[in-house]
Amino acid sequence: MEKLKRTKVGHYVEKLAVPSEPGLTNAQLMLTNHDLKPVEPERRQWGPWNFVGFWVADSFNINTWMISSSMISGPDGISWWQSWLCVWIGYSIAGCFIVLTGRIGATYHISFPVICRSSFGTWGSLWPVFNRAAMACIWYGVQAWIGGQCVTLMLRAIWSSYNDLPNTFPSQSTNTRDYVSFFLFWFGSLPAIWFPVHKIRHLFTVKAYFVPAAGITFFIWAILKAHGIGPIVHQPGKATGSALGWAMVKGIMSSIANFATLIVNDPDFSRFARKPKDALWSQLFTIPVGFAVTSFIGIIVSSSSAVIYGGDPVWNPLDLLGKFLDGANSGERFGVFIIAAAFTLAQLGTNIAANSISAGTDMTALLPRYINIRRGGYICAAVGLAMCPWNLLSSSNNFTTYLSAYSVFLSSIAGVMICDYYVVRRGYLQIRDLYSARPSSPYYYTFGFSWRGYTAYICGILINIVGFVGAIGRKVPAGATYLYNLNFFCGFIVASAVYYLLCRFFPIAATSDVWMEVGDEIRNPSVAYGADDEVDRTSEGSPDRYDGKGDEETAIRERKIGNF
Numbered sequence: 001m002e003k004l005k006r007t008k009v010g011h012y013v014e015k016l017a018v019p020s021e022p023g024l025t026n027a028q029l030m031l032t033n034h035d036l037k038p039v040e041p042e043r044r045q046w047g048p049w050n051f052v053g054f055w056v057a058d059s060f061n062i063n064t065w066m067i068s069s070s071m072i073s074g075p076d077g078i079s080w081w082q083s084w085l086c087v088w089i090g091y092s093i094a095g096c097f098i099v100l101t102g103r104i105g106a107t108y109h110i111s112f113p114v115i116c117r118s119s120f121g122t123w124g125s126l127w128p129v130f131n132r133a134a135m136a137c138i139w140y141g142v143q144a145w146i147g148g149q150c151v152t153l154m155l156r157a158i159w160s161s162y163n164d165l166p167n168t169f170p171s172q173s174t175n176t177r178d179y180v181s182f183f184l185f186w187f188g189s190l191p192a193i194w195f196p197v198h199k200i201r202h203l204f205t206v207k208a209y210f211v212p213a214a215g216i217t218f219f220i221w222a223i224l225k226a227h228g229i230g231p232i233v234h235q236p237g238k239a240t241g242s243a244l245g246w247a248m249v250k251g252i253m254s255s256i257a258n259f260a261t262l263i264v265n266d267p268d269f270s271r272f273a274r275k276p277k278d279a280l281w282s283q284l285f286t287i288p289v290g291f292a293v294t295s296f297i298g299i300i301v302s303s304s305s306a307v308i309y310g311g312d313p314v315w316n317p318l319d320l321l322g323k324f325l326d327g328a329n330s331g332e333r334f335g336v337f338i339i340a341a342a343f344t345l346a347q348l349g350t351n352i353a354a355n356s357i358s359a360g361t362d363m364t365a366l367l368p369r370y371i372n373i374r375r376g377g378y379i380c381a382a383v384g385l386a387m388c389p390w391n392l393l394s395s396s397n398n399f400t401t402y403l404s405a406y407s408v409f410l411s412s413i414a415g416v417m418i419c420d421y422y423v424v425r426r427g428y429l430q431i432r433d434l435y436s437a438r439p440s441s442p443y444y445y446t447f448g449f450s451w452r453g454y455t456a457y458i459c460g461i462l463i464n465i466v467g468f469v470g471a472i473g474r475k476v477p478a479g480a481t482y483l484y485n486l487n488f489f490c491g492f493i494v495a496s497a498v499y500y501l502l503c504r505f506f507p508i509a510a511t512s513d514v515w516m517e518v519g520d521e522i523r524n525p526s527v528a529y530g531a532d533d534e535v536d537r538t539s540e541g542s543p544d545r546y547d548g549k550g551d552e553e554t555a556i557r558e559r560k561i562g563n564f
Contacts, residue, residue, distance in 0.1 A: 018372045023528035027437035031122065032527055033368040035361070038431060039109040039271050040524040043198045046272040050201045051282035054269070057207035058353055059290030060215050061346045062146060062317060063258060065298035067291075069315035071251040072232065072299070078247050079237035080299050086248050087295045088288055090255025095287035097256075097263045099280055100418050105267025106279040107519035108429055112265050112358075113365030116413075117434045119420035119499070120457075122441065123448030126366060128413045128457075132264060133362035133380075135406060138392075139261070140355040141384030144189065145393060147347035148182030149318050153340035155181065156325055157333045174390040185344065186385055192352050193360075193377035198272045200352065207349045214342030218317070219297045221335065222304040232303030232313060249485055255291075256488045260407030263414050265358040276519070317343065356380050408468055411488045412460030415495030416453050423496075424503045428512035429519075435527035442510035452502040460495030 018033050071083035078086075104115050112132070116125035155162040165177040174182075192203060223229055239247045270279040298317070305314040305323075314320040321336050328336065360376030371379070421427065433441045437448070445451070467484020470476035483490055 016370050018368070018370060018375075020369070021526065021528055023526075025437070025529060028435060028527065028529070029369045031368065031437060032435045033364065033372060035364045035373045036111065036114060036368055037435075037527065038522050038525065039198075043196075044109065044272055044274050045198045046201055046269070046278065047274055048278045048282040050205070051269075051273075051279055052286045053208035054201065054204040054353070055283060055286040056290045057204040057211060057346070057349050058262075059287075059294045060207075060211040060342075061294075061350045062343060063350075064291050064294045065317050066315050067255065067258065068251075068295050068299050069302065070254065071247065072235075073312075073315070076239045076243050076247050077237060078239050078244060078251065079235065080232050080303070082237055082244075082248060083251055084292065084296060084299065086251030087255055088292050090252040091259070091291040092288040093252070094256050094259035094263065095284050097414065097418075098259070098266050098287060099284050100422070101263055101414065102266040102270035102279045102283060103276055104417075104421050105269070105271035106273040106276040107427070107517050108431060109271045109519065109522060110431070110434070111268045111271055111361050111365075113362055114434050115267055115417060115421075117443050118425070118429060119416045119450060120453040121445040121448050121450040122434075122437060122443050124445070124450050124453065129362045129365045131409065131413075132261070133359050133366065133376075135261070136355045136359035136362065137380045137383040138387065140351055140359065140380050141387045141389035142393065143347055143351040143355060144186050144384050145182050145389040147185040147189075147344055147351065148178060150340050150344040150347055151181040151185045152177060153318060153321050153325070154337055154344065156322070157337035157340060160325070173388075178390070182390070183385075185347070186381065189348055189351065189356075190378070190381060192348060193356050193381060194374060197269065197357055197373065200357070201272075203352070204349055207345050211342045211346045211349075214339045215294065215297055217335070218321075218339050219301055222301040222308070222320075226304035226307035228304070228307060229300050230303030230305070230307045230313070232299060232306065246482075246485060253485060253488060257407040259287075260410040260414075260488065261354055261358065264410050264417075265354075265361070268357055268361045269353075355384075408464040408484075408487045408491050409461060411464075411491030412457045412495040415460055415492040416456050416499050418492075419456075419496040419499045420453070420503075423500055424508070424511060426512045426515050427517040428510065430510050431522060432525055432527050433510065436529075438529070442508070445508075452499060452506065452508070455502060456495045456499035459498045460491040463490045463494045 020029060020033050021037075024032065067087060068080070068083040071078055071086060072080060101112075101115075105111065108115075113125060113129045116128050120128055152162070162177065165175075165180070167175040167177070169175050169179065192200070195203075237244065266283075270283075273279040298315070301317065301320065302313040302315045305320050306312065309323060314323065318340075321340055324332060324336050356377040357373065359380035360373035363371045363376030363379060364373055421429075430442060433443055436444070438444065443450075464484055464487045466476050466480035467487065470481050471484060
């Protein structure tokens with residue numbers, strides 16, 4: 001290693017390395033860097049209103065706008081109020097899952113990849129992390145392509161001739177106009193990736209004011225053009241009996257599935273909370289309210305479109321805005337431009353929150369010596385461009401169905417994580433050991449892998465795998481389809497139950513007999529081997545003893561800690 005460092009190649013490789021704590025071994029350099037360590041007090045800047053703004057901003061996006069369309073349309077469609085009830089129930093449940101995973105990050109100020117080490121093992125955590133990073137990169141490209149469609153509307157509102165831009169693309173999957181718009185959105189997103197997570201909250205604050213205001217304007221405009229709210233609100237549901245029950249179950253589950261990625265990676269944001277309570281009520285109430293309001297606006301606007309243009313409702317707000325441009329005067333074109341700009345900002349915020357930061361955080365854990373969140377975010381953006389998302393979305397291989405159904409894999413990860421923290425360990429984590437590659441670490445398990453975590457994870461997938469095959473077009477038994485209709489719950493419950501039983505019969509170390517969260521003792525701990533277990537670095541950087549509860553309570557805590 002020293003010989004390599006002295007070569008020219010080694011010199012440039014060292015230049016690429018991100019800053020790290022002195023005294024770390026090579027193994028530890030594969031486990032930690034500044035972005036993976038617990039967030040120090042100076043960067044804990046997210047208060048409750050920042051989380052409110054974050055979720056209000058995130059709720060106003062095109063996917064949420066259209067979430068009721070699949071429930072209302074079709075031969076077994078339900079009424080608008082039943083679909084809206086499904087949205088309320090689904091996002092309320094999703095909010096509960098969010099605060100469960102978010103509390104771990106808000107208490108110990110650690111991210112999803114580090115939390116995974118507790119249940120999957122020091123090295124075993126890399127598979128769930130890679131899984132999540134890969135999907136985030138793919139979703140980044142898909143969401144950026146949708147953002148490009150918003151840019152197309154903005155440019156059409158300024159120059160109507162942009163819609164007829166000559167096509168120089170030989171491929172039938174896209175054209176010059178759509179690619180230019182996609183690239184403009186992709187390129188314009190790059191500056192947002194530069195900012196650290198604790199500062200990007202300002203983007204969501206701006207979005208929380210601008211985007212809902214534009215959405216409400218769109219809502220009023222559509223009603224005025226239609227001179228009413230349209231036929232959807234008067235249209236009865238087509239499903240009855242058990243078909244109605246299962247239709248509502250699927251509607252609820254589709255709302256939860258829309259949140260599967262954020263359920264897993266909420267600690268990536270909540271770790272920047274000033275205190276755990278800041279990430280509790282603000283998320284629990286804002287999520288169902290924000291997403292229910294957005295879906296309601298989408299229902300009414302789509303209903304009004306049936307009156308304005310006749311025929312079936314236009315569920316995609318971008319398609320409806322495109323119709324508004326036909327024969328529009330200058331004032332109407334300006335209105336379309338502002339609303340399209342709001343949707344562009346909505347897509348940007350959603351892509352940063354759900355994909356860029358998540359992928360960056362995950363890639364940091366995959367190669368912490370050379371990747372931090374910023375570099376990982378730019379790698380994610382590069383992959384999103386290189387994957388040519390227009391090819392994926394234009395193909396007939398059920399790719400979008402696969403992406404939506406991917407929540408079954410994430411539900412197993414969430415089940416293991418939540419059971420490990422709340423049931424098995426009762427809130428107790430030994431933070432420094434989460435960054436240790438020593439076999440003596442309680443999270444090292446067997447060669448760095450937890451067979452209990454992986455067994456539970458696989459069982460949670462297997463319960464849904466047959467139904468998943470059916471969802472992408474294969475013929476499967478009816479029972480498997482019914483189970484798959486409850487896919488997130490099935491995966492979560494099975495993974496949690498299996499993990500609990502395995503830990504019950506094969507106890508693990510570093511657990512507590514009583515509820516024992518010790519995150520308030522964390523300031524800026526050293527993770528280097530040989531550092532005093534209780535050493536803390538203060539904000540000035542000088543070594544100091546941790547300012548916890550004193551020797552007596554420390555001794556009490558140590559007596560309570562045992563095997564599960």
